Amino acid sequence: MAQPSSSPSVASFEGFRAWVDDPTIISTPTPYVLAAAFAVAVLFLFQGQKSTSPIPHLNPRNTLEFTDTHRKKDFLTRSRAMLDAWFRDHPDKTVRVIGDTGEVTVLPPHLTNEIRNDPRLSFSRWVYKGFREGSRESHIVQGVIMKDLTKYLNKVTEPLAEETALVVEEQYPASDNKAWHTTHLRESMLRVVSRVSSRVFLGDEVCRNGDWLNVTRNYTVNGFRGAEELRLWPGPLRFFAHWFLPSCTRARADVREARRILNEVLEKRRALKQSGEVEFDDAIEWFEREAKGRDYDPAVVQLTLSSAAIHTTTDLISQVMMDLCSNPEIIDELRQEIVRALTEGGWKKTTLYSMKLLDSAIKESLRMNPTGIISLRRVAEDNIRFSDGTFVPKNGIIAVSAQNMWDPKTYDKPNEWDGRRFLRMRETPGQENTAQLVSTGPEHLGFGHGQHACPGRFFASNEAKVVLIHLLLKYDWRLVKGAPPPKIQHSGFSLSADPTIKLEYRRRTPEIEI
């Protein structure tokens, strides 16, 4: 009887049959048995545990699929259609999908209030799963946003306005009031927002440092793209793959560059502080205070802050600008409100609060284009059964569908942008507070809801208003004639403003000097 070759890779079929037929093989472990056991173990590892949940699944793996990679790729393009169809036909029923981070149980909107403050549902574990670096030292970041940034909103309004005036002039140059110019909206807005946010986060010197602005803009893109690409790899291979993926390599280089820039700034500041001549009051100092002597990485906290703040705010302001250009009849009314409020109150938090039409228009753009088609993503820290009977096992990922925001039962003509919608609601007794941009609730999950609702929303709201005031009073805006209309983009669970859109602008003389 032919013996199998000592190497399985060169074993002929005959040899293999003879080997299988050999009775001694059972009692004599050979490299073949070990290789087979290894292969089964690897397949099992990649395949993960098969779920026995009775919750319907929209895109389950086929029997012979050993990883989620194909499902995840497919979900990137079909996500919205899949979930829209499910919740249209089953508005109150939970469903499972394989999304970017693996299987997610998507709960219907009516369960929002049930999960918003449930301590068994972890937000930080979800962030860690979605973007590991983003969860490092996130407690310090939240502390600074809530204790300092929100408290000092009044104090930061004037610096915000001052920096906006400078950067808007740079990004939208125009020599006279006659000629129309074209701008790539997303690119120019990203430059405006990164500069204005950095003014508050790092002070007036660093916010004009081109190297810092490049890092702060690029890190979010490279970091999240790296995370997205890595998630297409099976979990056990990611520790290895990240060394070779170009976006991960770029993100690591961004962190190194951020450390280099910030270390120089910190050294300079230490010397100045020791001389007792200068005091600083920006997020660099707030982080020092919040850390209370604990070791932390100043570059990582600043990058975490900018990755939460800059692209989200850029996206929202860009969306508002596209919506205003598509609905230009509201622009004059907005200008009148702005001029009235600024004349009476100047650059103050309360002045921005009094611009209720502007607030309404921004909230409407966020309603149509929130950060995603789901919200309140969490990881279950225990087995959990919800009031409708839905069971989620420990370590399962859940989220709530944001479907309410586009449901005709919640909003009349939900697919039409109506800049006055939330102003009308605000004037309705009982809805004065819920209709404000910064208010959260199951009907509007633009900033999430509950204990992890976006803590930066008060700052984001003010920043968006300050930028829009400058854009509207200093320029006329319009869509490029003949170009395709802006379309909200979706990728997996994420939504974003059309990244391709160009707008035309023309200088105008503002009614008041700003």
Ligand code: HEM
């Ligand atoms: C228009 C701009 C923004 C939008 C649409 C937005 C949206 C969101 C959303 C949807 C969440 C998740 C809430 C949840 O899952 O319940 C969130 C969380 C968060 N946002 Fe924002 N955000 C914006 C601006 C900002 C800014 C400017 C900052 C910082 C200054 C910030 C800092 C954060 C942080 C730290 C969290 C995590 C909260 C936690 O850990 O509990 N965001 N944001």
